[in-house]
Amino acid sequence: MIKNNIFSLLVVIGFSCQVMAQKSAVYTSNLVEYQKALSLYNNQQYLAAKSLFTNVEKTAEEDVLQSDCAYYIANCAVRLNQQNADQLIEDFVDDYPTSTKRNTAFVDVADYYFVNGKYSYAQKWYQKVDVNALGKSEKEKFYFNNGYTAFTTKQFKEAKKYLTKVENSKEYGSQAKYYIGFMAYEGDDYDKANEYFEQVNDQERYKEKLSYYQADLHFKLGKFEEAIKLAKAQLSKSDADEVSELSKIIGESYFNLENYAEAIPYLTAYQGKKGQRDRVGKWSNTDYYQLGYAYYKQGDFENAVSEFNKIIGGKNSIAQNAYYHLGESYINLGKKQEALNAFKNASEMDFDLKIQEDAWLNYAKISYEIGNSYQSAPQVLAGYLEKYPNTSYKEEVETLLIDSYITSKNYTEALKLLEGKRSFENKVAYQKVAFYRGLELYNENKFKEASALFNGSLKEQQDQRFTARATFWKAETDYNLTNYDDALIGFKQFQQQNEATSTPEFENLDYNLAYTYFKLKNYEQATKYFNQFISSKKDDKVRLNDAYLRLGDGHFVSSQYSSAIDAYKNAIRLNEIESDYAFFQKAISTGYAGNASGKISELGNFISKYPKSKLRDDAMFELGNSYVKANETDKAMPIYDRLANEYPMSSFVPKGLLRQGLVYYNSSQNEQALVKFKKVANDYAGTPEAVQAVATARLIYIDLGRVNEYAVWVKQLDFVEVTDADLDNATYEAAEKQYLDNNTDKAITQFNKYLSEFPRGLHALQAHFYVAQLYTKNNLLENAAPHYKYVVDASRSEYTEEALMKLSQFYLSSKNWNKAMPILARLESEANFPQNVVFAQSNLMKANYELNNYNEAVSYAEKVLKNPKIDNKIQADAQVIIARSAIKTNNEDLAKTAYTQVEKVATGETAAEALYYNAYFKNKEGKHEASNVTVQQLAKNYSGYKYYSAKGLVLMAKNFYALKDAFQATYILESVITNFKEFDDVVAEAKAELSKIKKEESKTNSSILPED
Secondary structure, three states, X not given: OHHHHHHHHHHHHHHHHHHHHHHHHXXXXXXXXXXXHHHHHHOOOHHXXXXXXXXXXXXXXXXXXXXXXXXXXXHHHHHOOOOOHHHHHHHHHHHOOOXXXXXXXXXXXXXXXHHOOOHHHHHHHHOOOOHHHOOHHHHHHXXXXXXXXXXXXXXXXXXXXXXXXXXXXXXXXXXXXXXXXXXXXXXXXXXXXXXXXXXXXXXXXXXHHXXXXXHHHHHHOOOHHHHHHHHHHHHOOXXXXXXXXXXXXXXXXXXXXXXXXXXXXXXXXXXXXXXXXOOOXXXXXXXXXXXXXXXXXXXXXXHHHHHHOOOOOOOOHHHHHHHHHHHHHHHHOOOHHHHHHHHHHHHOOOOOHHHHHHHHHHHHHHHHHHOOOOOOHHHHHHHHHHHOOOOOOHHHHHHHXXXXXXXXXXXHHHXXXXXXXXXXXXXXXXXXXXXXXXXXXXXXXXXXXXXXXXXXXXXXXXXXXXXXXXXXXXXXXXXXXXXXHHHHHHHHHHHXXXXXXXXXXXXXXXXXXXXXXXXXXXXXXXXXXXXXXXXXXXXXXXHHHHHHHHHHHHHHHOOOHHHHHHHHHHHHHHOOOOHHHHHHHHHHHHHHXXXXXXXXXXXXXXXXXXXXXXXXXXXXXXXXXXXXXXXXXXXXXXXXXXXXXXXXXXXXXXXXXXXXXXXXXXXXXXXXXXXHHXXXXXXXXXXXXXXXXXXXXXXXXXXXXXXXXXXXXXXXXOOOOHHHHHHHHXXXXXXXXXXXXXXXXXXXHHHHHHHHHOOOOOOHHHHHHHHHHHHHHOOOHHHHHHHHHHHHHOOOOOOHHHHHHHHHHHHHHOOOHHXXXXXXXXXXXXXOOHHHHHHXXXXXXXXXXXXXXXXXXXXXXXXXXXXOOOOHHHHXXXXXXXXXXXXXXXXXXXXXXXXXXXXXXXXXXXXXXXXXXXXHHHHHOOOHHHHHHHHHHXXXXXXXXXXXXXXXXXXXXXXXXXXXXXXXXXXXXXXXXXXXXXXXXXXXXXXXXXXXXXXXXXXXXXXXXXXX
16 A cells, blocks of 8 residues: 555656656747847847747746737837737737836837837827836937927927927937927027027037028018028028028018118029929919019019019008009009009008008099099099098099099989089089980980980089080970970070080081971971071081971972972982982972973883882872873873782772772772772771772762662671761761860870770771870870771771881880881881881891891891991991891801991990900900900990990900919909999809919919919
């Protein structure tokens, strides 16, 4: 038993010794491997070291060995930049909280990141370090590294906290002072920065950088001579970027010393600041200002402008100063339009009140001289006086203000400004402005509004010449309003005024008086004044021709046929206008003078000579009548037939048919007569000829004893109510009497009563026409329209032409183009009077344009222009339609030609439009300066037409940008966007152009944001 036990014990002891020996061998092996790994780590072979440390860690059972391996594994991962490196450090700290290497791990990792320039990573780990566990030298390194890390991430407050702890360190002191100084420099604490920089000035490693900073510091401290000295000394030792910055310091220092000649070469050498994404440097508005001002002070205005006008969107005192001096530079170069914009911009800023006042004064004066597209010159001048009532320039500006009311031609705005201002000077201005505005309204055919303005002018009789002119034009408006008695009084008053003979109106006074007497049917006085005009006017062929025609008419209605014939002959000889009318009237006068055969001969000649005359159907009818009167009915009947065949729409056709019927009736050819009378009654129902045809047919049927046949026929005619004929006639005659007695309101009531009682009465056509005319006279066009429509829809009559014109006028006034066009088309084809044909064609031209029928619009415009006798306004309208249609259809060559013609004859808004396109086409051709000159003319002469002023400004901006004047371009566009919001299309174009320019300019100007 004992032996066995002892044996067992020995076995156990032997086994234990074997295990201990095995453990010792493993431990020894791990230590050897650990030392190998450590050697690899120290030799920076981190991948191999990490692998060995990992193997040791797996087999090591000792805590110390495991923690040391974990520490080095994490460190290797950091140095190998492995993704899990930070986590391995965290795991080491968590797994071995008592390890002596815990704080060392934080420092080592932080230092590694620091050395490799990964400062944000380094900062993260420095924040974990226990500073108190570090030795003195380790602390200094920690403070410097931590401070520098904060410095590089621009955490200057944190950086300063750590760096000041080592500013006296032997190892880190000079570096710390340099960075503390730099932070003071960046924080604009230039005295402190200089203090620190001085302490490291002897350090070779900082000398190069310090020279630049110290030069800049002296500049910023106002020590400009020292800054120049330091910067110049550094120029030859610096690279291109530093040379640029040093040049800026030198240039600005000379600028501040007012040594502008020396400043210029250095300011121009500056290359601008570069952003992270910039290939080239950018200047700021301040940079451009300094160089521009230096040129300005040298009297080099061209270069001054070149720099000042690169300052875009500036809103500070420097910008205000720059824009003011830009304005002065432009003045010295004779560029007043450019100066106007610069002074306007400076006047809108209040950083320097003296500059603001001077700029406003210059802006006002230039507005007076060249015009202003933004606001009228009177508004600008009045605004200046309102803001600076005690200005020493008050008298001068007031004088300009009074004159500007006239020269600006913006009479509507001028009237608003003058309302309530009744000093002597303003009364003079009001008299003239009211007169000119009245003249504008007169030319627009707004006679009532014009009359009110002429009356306003006459209330302020300060200038007798304008009193005389207003008297004349007041009479003219009365004439056009058919107030002929008032017109006559006005013309006579004008004639008696002393200043009348010095006015342009006096030249045609006899002509106007003659026409007025003519309208008053005082033919004796009319012929007297027409003769006076004719005897004194031999050069005005058109008026002379017209005077002969009206003189002939006056003699004609006075039964002085020989004198009438002489007058008509004179008109024919001139052959200016309406020679066909003169020839026709001469033929008629010949007949009335008792020469029946002469009348027949002349009418025959007329029909041959004037194949396109609107009076040709009249002549055929008269010729037929003349043959009947001469008992040559065999010649008359073919003429009436020819009339019906060649002019089926003529109002003389039913008259000719009626005459043929009467010829047959008088020669007892009753059946032939009935054929003619029935045709008139059936085809021309409701006309006076139809009524007479029915009455004569009735007599024939009675004579033939065929009354029943008559009754059957008449029942088919809805315009004949036989049983009510007497009442019909009596009711109509009562209304007609009121009409002839000029009792307008009573006549309207009576005619409406007649039409109510006899809607298909014998006189329905006449009643509708006369009541329509009465409504028109009272300006009740909407009431008149249905009555005119009745006449238009009825058979062709003597009233049709007038009704067509009046109804079309109603539709045109309400812009109902679709209804107007068929009426106008009929008027064009059916009118006897040439002026009505022109009216129809010119309005068909406009209506087609409004309906986007551009080809048809051009076609009618060309028809209008073929008429050599049209007035300037209609001619301008036709050319404008051609031009606008060409623009709409992208035919700019045609548009350019047409607008050139418009410009020769147009007035008012049409003239403004033509002038705008003149500038537009010059811009398209690259003639930018010439285009701007035209826009200036537009601003000066037509500033009242805001739409074209706004469009002209956008065009001007494009011109200026093409001329490399970015300030003018952007300022004008910004002003358009601000001041013309009512014109959406113009503002949209201005915004698009402004965005494009700013995007381009932002490439070289750091003060401009491209997204603006």
